[in-house]
Structure formats: C-alpha cells, structure tokens
Amino acid sequence: MINLKDVNKSFKVKGTTFEACKNINLSVEAGDVYGIVGYSGAGKSTLVRLINALEKPTSGQVVVKGKVINELDGKELRQIRKDIAMIFQSFNLLSSKTVYDNVAIPLLLNNTPKEEIKAKVMAMLEFVGLSDKQNVYPQNLSGGQKQRVGIARALATNPSILLCDEPTSALDPKTTDSILRLLRKVNQELNVTIILITHQINIISKICNKVAVMAEGEIIENGTVKEIFAHPKQQLTKDFINLVVDDFIPDTIFAKAMQEQGPARIYKLRVLNGNVCDTFVPDLRKQFKLELKTLSMSVMEMQGSILTSVGILAKGDAEELARFDSYLYAHYEVKEVTA
Ligand SMILES: Nc1ncnc2c1ncn2[C@@H]1O[C@H](COP(=O)(O)OP(=O)(O)OP(=O)(O)O)[C@@H](O)[C@H]1O
Ligand SMILES: [Mg+2]
Incomplete structure (x- = not known):
C-alpha cells in the first residue's frame, strides 16, 4: 500500500541543512494500523507529510499504491491525494461553518452533485455518531x-x-479511547489503512498492529506491536514500553525478598502468551527444584494477545538456580535480575 525507500528529507534553514528524516525504509500493508511513535522533533509529522506529498523527499522514493508519488504532479498527483486523507491534533475545522458544511468541504471541492453530498455527509455523521449535530458550529462541540x-x-x-497526526493528544483519556474505537471501526468496517502518529505509546498498544519507533529523523526499530512489545531491542523502545x-514489584515486597538468606534471585519477566496467571509459576515449580514465589503479576491485552509481567523470587541450590536462569533467558524476556 505504502512503501518508503531510502527516503531522506532535509530542510535548509538560514544556510544550514537540517535532516528531518534520514534513510527511512517503511512498508505499510493494506489493512494495517501502523503506529509511529517518537518524541517531539523526531520527524514524525515530516514523515506523514511525505506520504501525502505535502513535502517532497530530498532523495528516495515514496510509493503509494504502486505509484512513485514524489515524481507525480498535476492531475495524477491530485488523483492519488484524494485517496489519502488526514486528521490532526488541532482538528483543523472551519469555525465559521457548521458541522454539516465542514464535512461537505472535500465533496464540494470534488464537484460532487448536491444530492450526493447530502447523502454522503449524513452517512458519515451517522458513522461517527454525530447525526444530531449537523447544524452546530465547532465552538459548541467538545474536543472528542x-x-x-x-x-x-x-x-x-x-x-x-x-493519516492521523497526534489525533488524540488534545483529548482526555476517556475521549481518547472513544476516538481510538472509532478509528478501529474505520479500519475494520471501511477497510481504511491507517498511519497513526503519536508520542504516547499506550495509544499504539491499544489499536496498532505494527509500530515504528522514530528518533532524530530515523526509524530505530519497527515490527509488529506484539513482537516489539514483548522483545524491544533499542533502549528508547524499552523506555517507551516501560511506560x-x-x-513494578512494590517496595516492601521487594525489600522482604531481598532479606532471603542463601542463594536467591529476584526476576522481572515478560511473557507473551495466553493467560498464564494461574499456571506460570506452578509450571516452573514442576521443572525446577527451587523455592519459587510470585512477588507481582500484571496483565495487559494487546492485539488479542496477553502480555504478562511477573516478579518472581527463586531460592535454592546455586547450580539449580543457574539452570533456572538459562531457561528463563532462553524462553522469556528477562527484564531485570537482582541476585
Ligand atoms: N518546513 C520546515 N523547515 C525547517 N525545519 C523543519 C520544517 N518542518 C520540520 N522541520 C524540523 O524537522 C524536525 C522534525 O519535525 P517534525 O514536525 O516532523 O517532528 P515531530 O516528530 O512531528 O514533532 P512533534 O511531536 O513535536 O510534532 C524538527 O526539528 C523541525 O524543526
Ligand atoms: Mg508532529
């Protein structure tokens, strides 16, 4: 659907060149909800502006539906742009126009017949749950x-x-969730491929199937949300996911575990699997001659998969502990070990 090949974008500001996007390679498939996460200034907005050809790359190719859009102009460019819509953090509505007229704008620009405009606007307002607001002005609407x-x-x-550039950054958490649910409906019911930019990693875990992490103009890590959340490689990705x-193992529980005598270790692990709350530590007990205690457990759902964080105290024979250690490292994401 969208392919960026060795894309670079630099800006010249007062004689000096600033590279906003560097060596970007990204492949978005039809049906993806592709999240792009990064701190302010990472180059996220520049990247989406390259995808809808609001910016031209300094080098490289931006391919949308098989067409190298940075080489198109005139009618062909207008044609492909109609296929790429965008929403913004600040909504960008026209304050002097009603809800109905705001939604009608792109249709008017396309010279759509009036009756068709009416049917389409009403259908879209119904889809987003605002049928009763057609005559209201933007200043009388909530952010959501x-x-x-x-x-x-x-x-x-x-x-x-x-393309969604920080679509929920101006909204409270509850409204954010309702907008994310609407975007999921857009993706699933209308078969729209979504690229969603955010600096909030929790948004990514809620609706994206893939994610790219951007820093200083580069994509430093990308892949499926499941894989990246369970096994992040770059420090920045880890920092985001830790959010x-x-x-967390509560301080008092951790301190008490630290007082254990003899060879013992405290592990923080992440397990991407089905629901392992009941079985995880009991299964380990069957395999290892160690005293194992569950210190903490938290569970989150992501793309239909369950990611469990477990805090474990393991105590016993040093050799058996070493065997246990190798087993955990081989099978799970071990986040931290305290000996
Ligand atoms: N037209 C421009 N001219 C000069 N520099 C620009 C231009 N557009 C963006 N930049 C610079 O490129 C860098 C990346 O900007 P961009 O807006 O893509 O970041 P961002 O990741 O979207 O940040 P934010 O989260 O704050 O929106 C910034 O340092 C910015 O100043
Ligand atoms: Mg931005």
Missing part, C-alpha cells in the same frame, strides 16, 4: 466531537488511507 467531525470530513471522499507495561 470535533475530532469526530474531522474523521467524518476525512472519510467523506472514500479514501483508502487515513505501559507494569513490571
């Missing part, structure tokens, strides 16, 4: 409702790609 209008407007022309995966 404004973003719903933004989504209705973006989808009015039946695009196959929706959402709860590996």
Whole structure:
C-alpha cells in the first residue's frame, strides 16, 4: 500500500541543512494500523507529510499504491491525494461553518452533485455518531466531537488511507479511547489503512498492529506491536514500553525478598502468551527444584494477545538456580535480575 525507500528529507534553514528524516525504509500493508511513535522533533509529522506529498523527499522514493508519488504532479498527483486523507491534533475545522458544511468541504471541492453530498455527509455523521449535530458550529462541540467531525470530513471522499497526526493528544483519556474505537471501526468496517502518529505509546498498544519507533529523523526499530512489545531491542523502545507495561514489584515486597538468606534471585519477566496467571509459576515449580514465589503479576491485552509481567523470587541450590536462569533467558524476556 505504502512503501518508503531510502527516503531522506532535509530542510535548509538560514544556510544550514537540517535532516528531518534520514534513510527511512517503511512498508505499510493494506489493512494495517501502523503506529509511529517518537518524541517531539523526531520527524514524525515530516514523515506523514511525505506520504501525502505535502513535502517532497530530498532523495528516495515514496510509493503509494504502486505509484512513485514524489515524481507525480498535476492531475495524477491530485488523483492519488484524494485517496489519502488526514486528521490532526488541532482538528483543523472551519469555525465559521457548521458541522454539516465542514464535512461537505472535500465533496464540494470534488464537484460532487448536491444530492450526493447530502447523502454522503449524513452517512458519515451517522458513522461517527454525530447525526444530531449537523447544524452546530465547532465552538459548541467538545474536543472528542470535533475530532469526530474531522474523521467524518476525512472519510467523506472514500479514501483508502487515513493519516492521523497526534489525533488524540488534545483529548482526555476517556475521549481518547472513544476516538481510538472509532478509528478501529474505520479500519475494520471501511477497510481504511491507517498511519497513526503519536508520542504516547499506550495509544499504539491499544489499536496498532505494527509500530515504528522514530528518533532524530530515523526509524530505530519497527515490527509488529506484539513482537516489539514483548522483545524491544533499542533502549528508547524499552523506555517507551516501560511506560505501559507494569513490571513494578512494590517496595516492601521487594525489600522482604531481598532479606532471603542463601542463594536467591529476584526476576522481572515478560511473557507473551495466553493467560498464564494461574499456571506460570506452578509450571516452573514442576521443572525446577527451587523455592519459587510470585512477588507481582500484571496483565495487559494487546492485539488479542496477553502480555504478562511477573516478579518472581527463586531460592535454592546455586547450580539449580543457574539452570533456572538459562531457561528463563532462553524462553522469556528477562527484564531485570537482582541476585
Ligand atoms: N518546513 C520546515 N523547515 C525547517 N525545519 C523543519 C520544517 N518542518 C520540520 N522541520 C524540523 O524537522 C524536525 C522534525 O519535525 P517534525 O514536525 O516532523 O517532528 P515531530 O516528530 O512531528 O514533532 P512533534 O511531536 O513535536 O510534532 C524538527 O526539528 C523541525 O524543526
Ligand atoms: Mg508532529
């Protein structure tokens, strides 16, 4: 659907060159909800602006549906742009126009017949749950409702790609969840491929199937959300994921475990599997002649998979502990060991 090949984008500011995107290679498949996460200034917005040809790469190719869009202009470029819609953090609604008229804008620009516009706008407002707000002005809507209008407007022309630049950053957590549910519906019911930019990793775990982590203009790590969350490789990715995966062992429990006499270790592990709450430590007890205690456990769901964080105290014979250690490292993501 979208392929970026060796894409670079630099800006010249007062004689000096600034590289906003460096050696970007990214492949987005039809049906993906592809998250791009990174701190402010990482180059995320520049990257999406390359995808809808608002910016041209300094070098490399941006291929959308088989067409190298950075080499297109005129009619062909306008054609492909109609297929790529966008929503923004600040909603970008026209304050002087009603909800209905805001959603109608792209259709008017396309010279769509009036009756068709009406049917489409009403269908889109129904889809986003705002049928009763058609005559309201943006200043009388909540943030979540404004973003719903933004989504209705973006989808009015039946695009196959929706670019979302920080779509929930101005919203509270509950409204954020409702907008994410709506975006999932857009992806699943309307078959729209989504690229979602955010600096909040929890958004990624909620709706994306793939993720790319950006830092200083580069994609430092990318893959499926399941794989990246269970086995992050780069430090920045780990830092992001630590914000959402709860590996915390409460201080008093940790301190008590530290007082154990003899060879003992405290492990923090992550297990990507089915629900292992009941079975994980009991199964380990069957395999190792060690005293094993569960110190903490937290569970999160991600793309239908369960990611469990477990804190374990293992105590016993030094040799058996070493065998246990190798086993854990071979089978799970061991986050931390305290001997
Ligand atoms: N038109 C431009 N001219 C000069 N520099 C630019 C331009 N657009 C972006 N940049 C620079 O490129 C870098 C990346 O900007 P970009 O907006 O892509 O970051 P971002 O990851 O979207 O950040 P944020 O999370 O704050 O939105 C920034 O240092 C920015 O100043
Ligand atoms: Mg940005």
